[in-house]
Amino acid sequence: MLIPCPHCGTRPVEEFTFLGDAAPTRPTTNDPSTMEAWYEYVYLRNNPRGAIEEYAHHSGGCRSWLVVSRNTETHEVFGAVPARDFTRAKGAKA
Amino acid sequence: MTSYRLDKGGLIDRSTALRFTFDGALHVGHQGDTLASALLANGVTLMGRSFKYHRPRSVITAGAAEPNALVELREGGRKEANTRATMIELYDGLVSKSQNNWPSLDFDVGALTSLASSVFVAGFYYKTFMWPKSFWEKIYEPIIRRAAGLGTASKLPDPDKYEKSYAHCDVLVIGSGPTGLMAALAAARQAKRVILADESSRLGGSLLNEQEEIGGTSGYEWTQGVIAELGSMPNVTLLPRTTIMGWFDGNIFGAVERVSDHLRVPDPYEPRQRYWKIHAKRAVLAAGAEERPVAFGGNDMPGVMTASAMRTYANRYAAAAGRSVVVFGGNDSIYRTARDLKSHGIHVEAIVDSRKESKADAAGTPVLRGALVADAVGGKAVKSVHLADGTHINCEAVAMSGGFSPIVNLACHRGKKPVWDAKLLAFLPPDNGEAFTVAGSAASRMLLSECLADGAAKGAVDGKPITVPKCRDEAFAISPLWWVKESHGKAFIDYQNDATAKDLPLAAREGYSDVELAKRYTTTGMATDQGKLGNINAIAILAEATGRTMDEVGTTTFRPFYTPVSFGAFTGPFTGHHFQPVRKTPLHDWAEEQGAVFVETGLWMRSSWFPREGEDWLASASREVLNTRGAVGICDVSTLGKIDVQGKDAGQFLDRLYCNTFSTLAVGKARYGLMLREDGIVYDDGTTSRLAEDHYVMTTTTANAAKVMAQMEFAHQALFPDLDVTYVSVTEQWAQMAVAGPKSRPTLQKLMDELVMTDESVPYMAALEVSIMGGIPARLFRLSFSGEHAYELAVPADYGSMVARAVMQAGDEFGITPYGVEALSIMRIEKGHVAGGELNGTTTAGDLGMGKMVSAKKDFIGRMMAQREGLTDPNRQAVVGIRPVNPADRIRAGAHLLKQDDTPSMKNDQGYVTGVAWSPMLDMWVGLALFANGRARHGEIVQVWDGLRGHRVMAEICDPMHFDKENKRLHA
Numbered sequence A: 001m002l003i004p005c006p007h008c009g010t011r012p013v014e015e016f017t018f019l020g021d022a023a024p025t026r027p028t029t030n031d032p033s034t035m036e037a038w039y040e041y042v043y044l045r046n047n048p049r050g051a052i053e054e055y056a057h058h059s060g061g062c063r064s065w066l067v068v069s070r071n072t073e074t075h076e077v078f079g080a081v082p083a084r085d086f087t088r089a090k091g092a093k094a
Numbered sequence B: 001m002t003s004y005r006l007d008k009g010g011l012i013d014r015s016t017a018l019r020f021t022f023d024g025a026l027h028v029g030h031q032g033d034t035l036a037s038a039l040l041a042n043g044v045t046l047m048g049r050s051f052k053y054h055r056p057r058s059v060i061t062a063g064a065a066e067p068n069a070l071v072e073l074r075e076g077g078r079k080e081a082n083t084r085a086t087m088i089e090l091y092d093g094l095v096s097k098s099q100n101n102w103p104s105l106d107f108d109v110g111a112l113t114s115l116a117s118s119v120f121v122a123g124f125y126y127k128t129f130m131w132p133k134s135f136w137e138k139i140y141e142p143i144i145r146r147a148a149g150l151g152t153a154s155k156l157p158d159p160d161k162y163e164k165s166y167a168h169c170d171v172l173v174i175g176s177g178p179t180g181l182m183a184a185l186a187a188a189r190q191a192k193r194v195i196l197a198d199e200s201s202r203l204g205g206s207l208l209n210e211q212e213e214i215g216g217t218s219g220y221e222w223t224q225g226v227i228a229e230l231g232s233m234p235n236v237t238l239l240p241r242t243t244i245m246g247w248f249d250g251n252i253f254g255a256v257e258r259v260s261d262h263l264r265v266p267d268p269y270e271p272r273q274r275y276w277k278i279h280a281k282r283a284v285l286a287a288g289a290e291e292r293p294v295a296f297g298g299n300d301m302p303g304v305m306t307a308s309a310m311r312t313y314a315n316r317y318a319a320a321a322g323r324s325v326v327v328f329g330g331n332d333s334i335y336r337t338a339r340d341l342k343s344h345g346i347h348v349e350a351i352v353d354s355r356k357e358s359k360a361d362a363a364g365t366p367v368l369r370g371a372l373v374a375d376a377v378g379g380k381a382v383k384s385v386h387l388a389d390g391t392h393i394n395c396e397a398v399a400m401s402g403g404f405s406p407i408v409n410l411a412c413h414r415g416k417k418p419v420w421d422a423k424l425l426a427f428l429p430p431d432n433g434e435a436f437t438v439a440g441s442a443a444s445r446m447l448l449s450e451c452l453a454d455g456a457a458k459g460a461v462d463g464k465p466i467t468v469p470k471c472r473d474e475a476f477a478i479s480p481l482w483w484v485k486e487s488h489g490k491a492f493i494d495y496q497n498d499a500t501a502k503d504l505p506l507a508a509r510e511g512y513s514d515v516e517l518a519k520r521y522t523t524t525g526m527a528t529d530q531g532k533l534g535n536i537n538a539i540a541i542l543a544e545a546t547g548r549t550m551d552e553v554g555t556t557t558f559r560p561f562y563t564p565v566s567f568g569a570f571t572g573p574f575t576g577h578h579f580q581p582v583r584k585t586p587l588h589d590w591a592e593e594q595g596a597v598f599v600e601t602g603l604w605m606r607s608s609w610f611p612r613e614g615e616d617w618l619a620s621a622s623r624e625v626l627n628t629r630g631a632v633g634i635c636d637v638s639t640l641g642k643i644d645v646q647g648k649d650a651g652q653f654l655d656r657l658y659c660n661t662f663s664t665l666a667v668g669k670a671r672y673g674l675m676l677r678e679d680g681i682v683y684d685d686g687t688t689s690r691l692a693e694d695h696y697v698m699t700t701t702t703a704n705a706a707k708v709m710a711q712m713e714f715a716h717q718a719l720f721p722d723l724d725v726t727y728v729s730v731t732e733q734w735a736q737m738a739v740a741g742p743k744s745r746p747t748l749q750k751l752m753d754e755l756v757m758t759d760e761s762v763p764y765m766a767a768l769e770v771s772i773m774g775g776i777p778a779r780l781f782r783l784s785f786s787g788e789h790a791y792e793l794a795v796p797a798d799y800g801s802m803v804a805r806a807v808m809q810a811g812d813e814f815g816i817t818p819y820g821v822e823a824l825s826i827m828r829i830e831k832g833h834v835a836g837g838e839l840n841g842t843t844t845a846g847d848l849g850m851g852k853m854v855s856a857k858k859d860f861i862g863r864m865m866a867q868r869e870g871l872t873d874p875n876r877q878a879v880v881g882i883r884p885v886n887p888a889d890r891i892r893a894g895a896h897l898l899k900q901d902d903t904p905s906m907k908n909d910q911g912y913v914t915g916v917a918w919s920p921m922l923d924m925w926v927g928l929a930l931f932a933n934g935r936a937r938h939g940e941i942v943q944v945w946d947g948l949r950g951h952r953v954m955a956e957i958c959d960p961m962h963f964d965k966e967n968k969r970l971h972a
């Protein structure tokens, strides 16, 4: 599999370390009433068949964290964006 | 002797004489021969014994699908079992041996099992050996293992080298016959990056084996022109001797290039094999088709082979299978077989055509239409054939053709199933889209002109087509021909596993009619050839026996690898010391000079102890501790992870990473930090120093250095992207040494250029940038893991060994000693400092006795989850000290703790010992443990129960700090 790193270009998957689903968002408050949201953020993950956005670390390259979109069934890779941009875009939407 | 060398012809170099042995007998062949063709040319037709019945066997094919002629090749560490004689290129000095024979190939005791063969019918493994159970292990299995089984593996290390290689291309073409050559040419002429791979020793595929005409010249001459053109193009890589063995996600192909398998020993610096991982934007499978045997009695007898194999041996290798031949089949290819053989002067007794009608040209050979060969008659060689109508024909060889199965394996490796074509009597490859197309006879194009055109079209799918040369076509028509039921003898379907045609209806009758069950019940298709020859015949027979269509029965699953791959190819160069890199610290040379014994810690080599004459590890480590606590010691701590953190928000960033606070740390000071995981469990610890307002240096544990760095990158980039901070690992840029003991200050003072070391200038937890030894920039930290008045000195890596030698010299008058990680570990247990045994992925800050460090004033990773009930329960196991009641007793790490009077049982478990050390200061074993509600139970007497070693002693729970509880030495 090849991953299009926005910084390094198309690189083989062996250079990357995958962390998993990028959908959960870290809560921004430490208010005890948000414990449920924290629990979901830390423990709950979807396991979709099909499209997914996942964190991947270009650990053998530029060391950027990326969000790679791919298909879990066909393993087709659709693209990758810096995790920083992904997080900021999520923040802007929220 | 039935087979022999033809007087002329063939792609062999008769000017060469390659000497080789088979079962000790010396033979001579030529450059261009395979072991199989050379054996045939030397009149050797008996090449092996079959797996179950020990029947005499010769070659059935001339290629990769060969099930019978499996030999042990080479000797010693290079010995390789189950190599196919049809794929082994002959070289001078080749040594080979037959398999499955005892006491000899010619006289085989195991063949007697053939007489008792009713015992060995399908499912015999399941039926015969079911009862009693104990018999299986003691009697049946050893007997079967001795009688059956393939070649033996060498137990010596493989002396050869293997390599791994990666390649990218626009178009990968698999197979270099007419289709593959046209596909490669079409793609190459459009300036595409092309890789053309073929498992054979030479490119050209079937055109090397057949008498064809292309573009007004012979097929062989045509291939030479195309290969020369491809070879001259910089955008084309030609990979002969390369088997594409699997198709994987992302259009990645695995391949094995047999770089040196055709040599007696590899050339210097050359690998034996090279494993390729090929990323192809597009691939064209032009693997051709496999000719199917026909199931008739004795279809495994030496002298019986597929028609295309017999043609190949005659045309390419100038080897005749026999002086007189009967050609038998149900399609037109048998006629060209007869013509080719006749052109080489081999007498063809008759063409036995199962069809009543055929328009093909027999060129004067007698044709028996609507006739069937029922049995080959002979033993170790064919003497004649019996036809189903009772006709008897004398002959020395039989060429058979049941039809052609497209080689679709690779196209099915990602899960799609092939589709049956009832007209072509073939399973066609599934549609995998444009990224992987199948062309030529692998897609059931049976005419040469179709193959050339299909190759050209599929090679140039997104570009302009190239001119397809004119050629002569052989007509092709086919009728079903699977199993001649009039046979008396055994009719084999899977030669290698000795599965016969009769086994399949039997499996169906016994309820195993599903193709996957029938496969396992009869073992058809389960041998090293994975049913390349027999599977389609098996499916046809199973279909008929169960009244289903071929499609309804379907194929078994095609899995990688297409042909067996050696472990060496997968392992590549990563064996022995090359298995993983070795990391040496900048102080390695110095430690070696000092006589260090090294221990592997991950990739690192750490100095473990520094023995003197006659000392074992414990004596050495104990002396190092006493010397350090008594005077001064020096220890290499360079393996600790070091991360340089800079930027306006550096402090804030560290506050998020650690459960305690760093933004408040004064410049010039260090602080111990504890890092949690987001689930509230402790992740890592270490000291972090503030060198300037916006400049920190973190340390991590040796084990977690890389993981913490990745975690920081995640936290910064994915969680807190707006923090203005940069950081980089500097672990390898700095050599770091701990200098500990009451004489550490006067020792280090001698190195300082300007600094006068006092408690005021270098207070406890100071972190200073200093200059030493006439201008070497260094960092001086007053930190202590040993509990002594101690420092850590960091210098740029290249100065490391030199500075360590200087420290040794400076400390000489005080009796300085180097100490290793064993002494370090003893001192940390004496002082109750936690390490890997306690930071074990289950403990919280509270468990470690560091609950007070956890800040309630800020957000940090792990803050919320750490507050959960389960993680704050007072009954959790907390770190305690433990020491035996009787000082002569030894406690051991891993032992469990029980209340004083409880019965030893895990039900009564209260905790366990996480680390122990022999304390030379206290003259007894002391340890640390995790113990339920431990901090409230200091003074309690417990049982230390070591169920594994059968050991139980009484011990007292105590404060983790066993030695110098007031920390007087630290500030001395």
Ligand SMILES: [Zn+2]
Residues within 6 Å of the ligand: A005, A006, A007, A008, A009, A058, A061, A062, A063, A064
């Ligand atoms: Zn990158």
